[in-house]
Amino acid sequence: MQLPARLQQVRVARTAQKRRLICQAGGKVMLEVSDLQAKVADTDKAILKGVNLTICEGESHAIMGQNGSGKSTLSRVLVGDPQYEVTGGSARFQGQDLFDLEPEERARLGLFLSFQSPIAIPGVSNIDFLRLAYNSRQKALGKPEVEPLQFYGHVMPKLDTLHIDPSWLDRSVNEGFSGGERKRNEVLQLAVLEADLAILDEIDSGLDIDALRDVATAVNGLKRGNTATLMVTHYKRLLNYIHPTHVHVMRAGQIILSGGIEVADVLENEGYEGITNLLKKEPALQTT
Amino acid sequence: MSLACKAGCLHSKSPGSAQLPTRRSFFLAKGFRLKERAAPREARQTYLAAARRSSAHRTYCQSGGGTSVSAREQGVEQADAPPSESAAPPVLPQNGAVSAAVRDSWVGHLLDTWADINASPDTPELLQELHEECGAALQSARMPNTRVESFRFTDVSSIIKSQPQVPEAAEGAARGMLSSHMLREDHELRAVIVDGCLDQGLSNLSGLPDGVYIGSIRDAPEEVVAMRLGAQATTKGTPFTQVNGALAQDVVCIVLPPGAEVTQPLHLLHIASGREQSVSLNSPRLLIILGRDAHLQILEEFCPLDSNQRECYLTNATAEFELAEASSLQHGYVNLESIAAWHVKSTLVNQAARSHYALTEANLGGRISRHDVVISQMGPETETTMRNLQVCGERQVHDLHSSLRLDHPSGRAQQLHKCIVASSTGRGVFDGNVQVNQKAQQTDAAQLSRNLLLAAKGAVFARPNLQIIADDVSCTHGCTVSDLEEDQLFYFTTRGIGAEQARKILVYSFGKEITQGFRYPKLEARLEVAVNDLLSNAGAL
Numbered sequence: 120m121q122l123p124a125r126l127q128q129v130r131v132a133r134t135a136q137k138r139r140l141i142c143q144a145g146g147k148v149m150l151e152v153s154d155l156q157a158k159v160a161d162t163d164k165a166i167l168k169g170v171n172l173t174i175c176e177g178e179s180h181a182i183m184g185q186n187g188s189g190k191s192t193l194s195r196v197l198v199g200d201p202q203y204e205v206t207g208g209s210a211r212f213q214g215q216d217l218f219d220l221e222p223e224e225r226a227r228l229g230l231f232l233s234f235q236s237p238i239a240i241p242g243v244s245n246i247d248f249l250r251l252a253y254n255s256r257q258k259a260l261g262k263p264e265v266e267p268l269q270f271y272g273h274v275m276p277k278l279d280t281l282h283i284d285p286s287w288l289d290r291s292v293n294e295g296f297s298g299g300e301r302k303r304n305e306v307l308q309l310a311v312l313e314a315d316l317a318i319l320d321e322i323d324s325g326l327d328i329d330a331l332r333d334v335a336t337a338v339n340g341l342k343r344g345n346t347a348t349l350m351v352t353h354y355k356r357l358l359n360y361i362h363p364t365h366v367h368v369m370r371a372g373q374i375i376l377s378g379g380i381e382v383a384d385v386l387e388n389e390g391y392e393g394i395t396n397l398l399k400k401e402p403a404l405q406t407t
Numbered sequence: 408m409s410l411a412c413k414a415g416c417l418h419s420k421s422p423g424s425a426q427l428p429t430r431r432s433f434f435l436a437k438g439f440r441l442k443e444r445a446a447p448r449e450a451r452q453t454y455l456a457a458a459r460r461s462s463a464h465r466t467y468c469q470s471g472g473g474t475s476v477s478a479r480e481q482g483v484e485q486a487d488a489p490p491s492e493s494a495a496p497p498v499l500p501q502n503g504a505v506s507a508a509v510r511d512s513w514v515g516h517l518l519d520t521w522a523d524i525n526a527s528p529d530t531p532e533l534l535q536e537l538h539e540e541c542g543a544a545l546q547s548a549r550m551p552n553t554r555v556e557s558f559r560f561t562d563v564s565s566i567i568k569s570q571p572q573v574p575e576a577a578e579g580a581a582r583g584m585l586s587s588h589m590l591r592e593d594h595e596l597r598a599v600i601v602d603g604c605l606d607q608g609l610s611n612l613s614g615l616p617d618g619v620y621i622g623s624i625r626d627a628p629e630e631v632v633a634m635r636l637g638a639q640a641t642t643k644g645t646p647f648t649q650v651n652g653a654l655a656q657d658v659v660c661i662v663l664p665p666g667a668e669v670t671q672p673l674h675l676l677h678i679a680s681g682r683e684q685s686v687s688l689n690s691p692r693l694l695i696i697l698g699r700d701a702h703l704q705i706l707e708e709f710c711p712l713d714s715n716q717r718e719c720y721l722t723n724a725t726a727e728f729e730l731a732e733a734s735s736l737q738h739g740y741v742n743l744e745s746i747a748a749w750h751v752k753s754t755l756v757n758q759a760a761r762s763h764y765a766l767t768e769a770n771l772g773g774r775i776s777r778h779d780v781v782i783s784q785m786g787p788e789t790e791t792t793m794r795n796l797q798v799c800g801e802r803q804v805h806d807l808h809s810s811l812r813l814d815h816p817s818g819r820a821q822q823l824h825k826c827i828v829a830s831s832t833g834r835g836v837f838d839g840n841v842q843v844n845q846k847a848q849q850t851d852a853a854q855l856s857r858n859l860l861l862a863a864k865g866a867v868f869a870r871p872n873l874q875i876i877a878d879d880v881s882c883t884h885g886c887t888v889s890d891l892e893e894d895q896l897f898y899f900t901t902r903g904i905g906a907e908q909a910r911k912i913l914v915y916s917f918g919k920e921i922t923q924g925f926r927y928p929k930l931e932a933r934l935e936v937a938v939n940d941l942l943s944n945a946g947a948l
Contacts, residue, residue, distance in 0.1 A: 198901050201893070226903035234901075238894050242916025251912070252902035259903070291916075308902065 146176030149213065149316055149347050150197075156207035156372075157196045166192040168372035169208065171406070174316065179348040181358055183383065184369030185391055190351045191235055193369075194318045198232040199225055212316065226252075227259035229315030233305035233322055235351075239293040245304070246288040249274060249311050256312055277310040280337050298325030306334050310341055317341070318349045323357040335360030355387045368394050377406050513567045514545045514650065517688070521654050524573055531625050534658065537637050541652030548646045557645070560836045560868045561777055561806040566749050571688035571721055574602040576680035581609060581712060588676055590706060590927040596671045598622075601678045601712075602689040604657040618664040621673065624694075627660035635696055639727045639755035643781040648753045651725040655692040661705075665698035665731070672704040672737075672927070679711055681718020681745065693726040697734035697762075706739035706927065709750060709772070717747055722773075724752040730762040732786065737765050739925050743937055744772030746803075753779045760786025760815070767924040769796045770805045771937050780809040784847075787815040793822040796921035799833030799865070800941035806836035813847040820852040825921055827914060828858070828865035830945035835867040843875040843882060850877060854884040859917050861890065861947040914942060 150173070157167040166189045174180055184190050196203050197210060199222035210217040213228055220228065240248070246267075253273070254264040265273065278285055281303055293301050302322055309317050319338065323331055338348065338361055350357060358366070358380060366382040367374045368391075376382060376394060385393045398405050509515040525538050550567045551558040581601050589595060598621060599609035605623045612621050620628055624636075636658065640648045659675065679689050697703060709722055722744060730736055744750045750773035758764050770776050782791055797805035811820055826835035835858065843850045858867040871884045891913050899909030915938060922934050 200897060221906075222897065222900035223903050223905050226901055232901055234898070238892075238898050240895055240898065240913070240916065242919045243912055248902070251904050251908070255903035255905070312902070 146178070146344070148173060148175050150174040150210070150349075152193075152197075152208070152210045154208035155193070155196070155205070155210060157192065157203045157205050160202055160204045165206070166203070166372055167196065170369075170372070170374055172367070172374060174347050174349060176345045176347055177342075178365060179342070179350070179361060179363045180365045180367065181350045181352060181363040181383065182367045182369055182374070183352060183386055188369045189372040190369050191320055192372075194232055194320045194349070194351055197225075197318065198222055198230060223255070224259075226312075226314075227256050229256075230318070231309050231312060231314030231316065232318045233302070233309060233320060235320040235324070236298075237293050237301040237305055239291070239296070241291050241294045243292050244289055245292055245307075246270075246274070248292050249288075249308065252308065253311055274311060277307060277337075280310065280333075280340060281307055282333050283307060299327060299330050302326055303330060303334060306337050310337055313341070315345065316347050316349065318351070320351045321353070322350065323352055323354060331357070332360065355383045358383050370394075374406055376404060378404075509546050511545070511549045511646075513550055514548065514646075516570055517650060517654060518542060518545070520572060524656065525654075530656075533624055533627075533629065533633055533636060534655065537652050537655065537658075540637055540641070541649045544641065544649045545646070545653055548649060550646050557808055557838070560834070561775065561804055563749075563751075563775065563777070566721060566751075566775065569686040569719075569721065571686045572682060574680050574687035574689050574720065575682065576602050576678075576712060579608065580680070581606065581678045584678065584710075584712070584714075585609060585676075588708065588710065588933075589929050590672065590674050591929055595674050596669070597674045597676060598659055599676045599678065600657075600659060600691050602680055602687075603655060603677075603691040605659050615669065616667050619667050619669060620660065620662040621669075622660065624658040624660050627658075628662055631662055631696055632658075632660050632694060635727065635729050636694055637727075639729075639757060639781075640725060640753070643755045643783075644725065644753050645779055647723050647751045647777075648725050648755075648779075651690045651692060651723050651753070654688065654723075655690040655725075658692040658694055661693070661695040661703070663697050663701035663703055663734075666700050667698065668702040669704070672706055672739075675705055675707045677707065677709045677722070677724070679709070679720050679722050679744070679748065681711065681713055681720040681748070683718070687720045689720065689722055691722065691724040693724070695726070695728045695736065697728075697730050697736060699731045699733060701731070701734045703735070704737040704739075706741065706925070706930070708741045708743065708930070710743045711745035711748065711772075713745065718745060719747045720745070721749045722751070724750075726752070726754045728754070728756045728764070730756065730758045730764060732759045733761045734759075735763040735765075738767070739927075740766065740768040740778075741925075741930065741934070742768075742770045742772045742776055742778075743933070744776070746772065746774060746800075748773045750776040752777070753781070756780070756782040758782065758784050758786070758789045758791065761788045762786070763790040763792075765792040765794075767794045767921065768807075769798075769918075769922055769925075769934055770807070771798050771934070771941060773805075774802060775804045775806075777806040778808070780807070782809075782811045784811070784813045784815055784818045784820075788817045788819075789813075789815065790819045791821070793824075794921045794924050795822075795824045795837075796918050797824075797826040797835050797837070798918065798938055798941050799826065799828045799830065799835045800945040801830040802832045803830070803941075804834045804836065808836075808838045808840075810840045810842075812842045812844070813850050813852070814844050815847060817849045818843075818847055818852075820850070820854075822854040822871075823921065824854075824856040824869075824871070825918060826856070826858045826867055826869070827861065827918060827942075828867055829861045829914075829942050829947035831862045831864035833862070833865050833945065835869075837867070837869045837871070839871045841873045841882070841884075843873065843877050843880055845876045847877045848879045850880040850882065852880070852882045856886040857917075858886070858888040859891070859914065860888060861914065861942075862945065910947075911939070911942070914947070915939070 152170055152172040155167050155170040158165045170193055182190050205218055212230055250270045257264050293304060302325060366378055366380060368376040368382060553559055553562050597611045599606045637652055640652055677691050681687055728736060742750050756764055791811055793809060795807055799805050820841060822839055824837050824839060828835050837856055839854055841852050841854055854871045856869045856871045858869055867888060869886050871886050873882050873884050875882055895913055896909050900906055922931060925931060
């Protein structure tokens, strides 16, 4: 009966209030989600049922959970997907109410979502797309926009890190790309845009071992003291490359357990049943 | 004189037909393929002379005896057509000489108005023959209305109610436009055609390979041109094609002998002048004859002389292309006419074995534009590619009717049609017919029509259709109609690109799949500006 003993060592935050105190000990609060509720706009089906999450600068969070538990919905609601409607709660990012901002304004503020299945945009080249996106962020930051030639200088080193062939730049965004190539392209965009909070929705799915290492190296290379990462994943293998400071478990639209990498160990060894059993034995660990 | 009209006369034992030479009767009895085989020129001239002499012939046509065949040939269904006199305002013949014999009052007006200029002694003999041939065909023709199947969605009544006059562009007026209408930065091979007439002074046709002729019909190699001029137009054209033939004041002839290749693209810049108070009509005509294994790239660009785009005019163009074995023609066609203009064009193509014809077109200008493309594959292993774009802004109708006929084994055909309707008052029409006949085994044909409707109540009528009789073929066709994809727009916004800008980029990229086929940077830039103007005027962004 080692597990409960180990888990007792897990840093558990039971309320958003308490999490904030922990944050203040570390970096500045970047994202603060309180009691977030959301539904699918078309069908009125409630997906998020009171999510609490606080992410501070310098932290890496991982959210794990079964299919349909609301992980991807949470990431999409945060970036403003019109498919979902927020029905309650709040989310503040960099001190601003996220739900007062349009999706493009959120992006310009430094929020980035790497999509689970990135869409193809025929006819728009990667280089044009990247430059447009980069320049909108530059403009928002009050910095000068860059010319095409200058922009190549900015992009080339990022291509090297990700082992991406420069010929990609002239291809249409994600058109004819394999699943793995699309994921790499998402990380290339993240690298170019230098976002403050990167939400990586199943960035590891569809990647082979080498590609996963490349992508993880790139993500780690982008970490700075004032940035943060939120990963949505099913498997611990990603967490072996990108070490999380916090691991959350989501079930039925709520975060039910928060801790360190140990939580991922429990999941890896015993599955979601392990988490259920644990919470039965130690109800005090439940966060909501 | 059209075949149709001749046929009508022949079969009906009229006094006019009695004067036809016997050799002619023999050909006519064989039906409409006569022109395809190119009747000997002497026979044709003899016949024409006979027709000129015969006043009874004209009277006969007027009485209606010779109408039915010609009407069917030209897609005009007599039974359905209301009397044209009710559609068009009555036009009293000015001198009565020509129009008195013509059924259609609009055509009557045109023939009268152009009578003097056509009778000018400067008109080359070949052109005179074309005038007479088409003028005679028009005697019994009616201009189409919306009850005619092929004009069901395109109402040309505004054209037919107009009273066009001869254009009056001042000499050299187009000089100032040249620098802003280049294909590339550097020197280019260029023919400037103002109101349908080649302007030698503004053109640059030097440095052509030996034996290649590019120029006016006035100096063209007569024996080659005489065989081909008007040969396709009589069997494949619409009534507008005949109108072009009856009024054209020049023909740009391009003749490449066997094995010749013009490496530089030829820019055919068509400039139309409008008139202040009335409508002007220009009739550009193009004839291209490629010898065996000859290769040519052309770009036809149509634009107004007046950049304010206020003047009203009608451009009625016809192009006939004859491709011999293993030759290739890359044909670019851009319609950037004034928004107040009408633009009608026929492109008629005969392709011999192993030849390759590739059309890339962008239709942006004009309140009504209509393009009829009729292609016949006349030998095995022949390849045809068509890429068409239509952008319909406010109160614009763009109509493309393409027809491709395959009669020989191992032919290939590819067509991608794209239409953007940016305004609730815009309308796109596409009828793409591909006929794969019994002998066209191992044909590989694909046709796709993609339509983007950006405004509520905007309409697109798309009818891609394949008629397959051969049984060992690979043929596909498809059609999509949609607005911009929400997912794509959202993807842009999550990268910080505003929704308005994202829409603009997505719309432009939709068309770019076609326009990037032009491969001329300066032209692409012009098109981008024109597309953006159309979209923003229509409020689609």
